[in-house]
Each structure stands twice: as structure tokens, then as C-alpha cells.
Amino acid sequence: MKIILLGAPGAGKGTQAKIISEKLEIPHISTGDIFRANIKGNTPLGMKVKEYLDNGELVPDELTVEIVKDRLGNDDCAKGYILDGFPRTIPQAEYLDKVLSEMNTSIDLALLIDVKDEDIITRMSGRRVCTNCGATYNIVFNPTKVEGICDSCNSEVIQRADDSAETVLNRLETYHKQTQPLIDYYKKTNKLVVAEGAEEVKDTTERVLKALGI
Numbered sequence: 001m002k003i004i005l006l007g008a009p010g011a012g013k014g015t016q017a018k019i020i021s022e023k024l025e026i027p028h029i030s031t032g033d034i035f036r037a038n039i040k041g042n043t044p045l046g047m048k049v050k051e052y053l054d055n056g057e058l059v060p061d062e063l064t065v066e067i068v069k070d071r072l073g074n075d076d077c078a079k080g081y082i083l084d085g086f087p088r089t090i091p092q093a094e095y096l097d098k099v100l101s102e103m104n105t106s107i108d109l110a111l112l113i114d115v116k117d118e119d120i121i122t123r124m125s126g127r128r129v130c131t132n133c134g135a136t137y138n139i140v141f142n143p144t145k146v147e148g149i150c151d152s153c154n155s156e157v158i159q160r161a162d163d164s165a166e167t168v169l170n171r172l173e174t175y176h177k178q179t180q181p182l183i184d185y186y187k188k189t190n191k192l193v194v195a196e197g198a199e200e201v202k203d204t205t206e207r208v209l210k211a212l213g214i
């Protein structure tokens with residue numbers, strides 16, 4: 001199954017993507033994770049994209065689409081995948097359609113995790129991420145068992161730099177301007193399914209699995 005995850009930053013895409021990826025045994029591909037790993041490793045790509053991430057702006061399409069194209073060509077993508085954070089603009093969606101049609105395939109579903117702006121702001125300020133394995137938590141809705149320590153790998157859990165209050169507002173604005181039009185894009189081709197985000201991760205998961213019919 002080939003799934004796209006749509007939703008505002010902080011809607012819970014990453015958390016749900018991990019769950020779906022384990023359940024369906026398909027890779028979870030997050031362009032945000034790929035960029036962050038490159039920034040951490042000081043690669044040429046990392047140096048090019050750092051400023052965009054720091055400011056809560058989108059990385060230019062031409063840099064982003066190449067990464068995704070490479071990744072989708074890997075053997076582990078044969079059975080399907082879940083794309084988290086890509087596409088984020090109409091040109092990216094058109095590019096993805098083109099690349100997939102060249103591979104004689106297409107997306108099965110675009111799942112929107114729908115969360116109101118005011119809830120997004122509360123969630124993002126509480127979001128924490130593991131510095132080692134990337135597991136995400138929320139100090140209010142989904143806390144670690146021991147404060148500041150990852151449940152899975154015992155490493156330090158921190159707030160992402162781009163989850164700071166000012167950047168969150170920028171990212172939300174970017175989402176409304178550039179990414180929200182994708183909802184109509186996938187509605188037009190009958191690929192869109194919607195799950196309303198709930199406070200508790202497990203409740204959102206229940207809605208997500210139902211929306212995907214799995």
C-alpha cells in the first residue's frame with residue numbers, strides 16, 4: 001500500500017506513520033527526518049537546507065524531490081511505503097504523480113490527520129523528540145515514563161529547535177499557504193481519507209486505521 005500522510009505540523013503524522021509502518025511492514029519515509037539527519041551529519045545537503053528548517057520554511061522543491069525519487073527507488077519500497085511530510089506543495093505532488101506513473105504505479109490513499117490550529121499550537125509546544133532514535137512524545141498527551149528520557153532507548157529527549165513558539169507560527173502559516181491545497185488535489189482524484197486527530201495517540205490510531213481500512 002502506498003500512503004501519503006497530510007496534516008499540519010504537529011498533527012501527529014510521524015507518530016501515526018511509525019505505527020502504520022510497523023503494522024503493514026512498509027517503510028516510513030519522512031523528508032523532515034532525512035533533512036535532520038543530513039544537518040546532524042553536516043553533509044552538503046544538510047548545509048544547504050539548515051536555514052530553511054531553522055526558520056520553519058519549506059526547502060525548495062528541486063532539492064526535496066530528488067531525495068524522494070532516490071528513496072522510492074530502494075528495494076524496500078516495492079511493497080509500498082508511507083510518505084510523511086511529502087508532498088508539501090502542489091508541484092511536489094505533481095512531480096510524485098509523474099515519477100510514480102513512470103514506475104507504472106500510483107498512490108493508493110492520502111490520509112489527512114485533521115487537527116484545529118489552536119490544538120496544534122498546544123501540541124507543538126509540548127512535543128519532545130529522542131536525540132537518538134527519533135521517537136516522539138508530548139509532555140501533556142504522551143509523556144515519557146521517566147522525564148526527559150526515551151522509553152525505547154534511554155537516550156535524552158529534547159524539544160526540536162523548530163518547535164519553538166515563533167517557528168511554530170511560521171510553520172503553520174506555511175502549511176496553510178502551501179500544503180493545504182493538497183487536500184483538494186487528492187480529493188479530486190478520490191484518494192483522500194480523513195481521520196480527526198484525537199488527544200490520545202491510541203484514539204487517533206483507531207481512527208487512522210479505520211480510515212485506511214486496515
Ligand code: AMP
Nearest residue numbers: 031032052053057058059064085086088
Ligand atoms: P517535518 O519533520 O515534516 O515537520 O519537517 C521539518 C522541516 O523540514 C519543514 O519545516 C521543512 O523545512 C522541511 N521539509 C520537510 N519535508 C519537506 C518537503 N516535502 N518540502 C519542503 N520542505 C520540507
